[in-house]
Amino acid sequence: MTTVSAHGARPARDTRQRRAVEAALGRADGFRSAQDIHADLRAAGQRVGLTTVYRALQALADTGSVDTLRADDGENLYRRCGSVSHHHHLVCRGCGLTVEVESTAVERWAEGIAARHGFTEIRHSVEVSGSCTGCARAGSGIR
DSSP: EEEOOTOOOOEEHHHHHHHHHHHHHHHOSSEEEEOOOOOOOHHHTTOOOOHHHHHHHHHHHTTEEEEEEEOOOOOOOEEEOOOOOOOOOEEEETTOOEEOOOOOHHHHHHHHHHHHOOSSSSOOOOOEEEEOOHHHHHTTTTT
C-alpha cells in the first residue's frame, strides 16, 4: 500500500516502521524531534533504527501528514498535522503550545513577492513564535 501526497510528492511505501512512527506521533503532545520519537519507539519495544525514523518523518512531511518546525538550535521537530488545509503556526517559546492559523494575507503576500521576483511553484511556511498567555503570566509572576 502507498500513500499519495496531496502536495505532489512521490508516493511513500507503507511499512511497519512508518506505521509505528505515525502511531508514536499520534500519541505525542506537541512537536517532537526524531530522536525523541526514536527513543519512544525503542522504549515501547519497537525495533526501528534512527535513520528509518528520519526517513519516515520526511515521507510523512512530504505528504502533508505531519507539521514540521525548525527549533532554535536548527533541529527539525514534528507533530501530527491537525489540519488538512494549508496553514501556519503560532508557537510558544516557553511551553511549545502550537496553534494552527490560516491567513489569506500571508498567502497574498507570498504570491505577490514571488511574482515580483519571477518565482513560480512557490511553497512557504510561516512560524510566529512568542509567549502564550500561561507562560506570559508565569514569567511575570501572575500565574
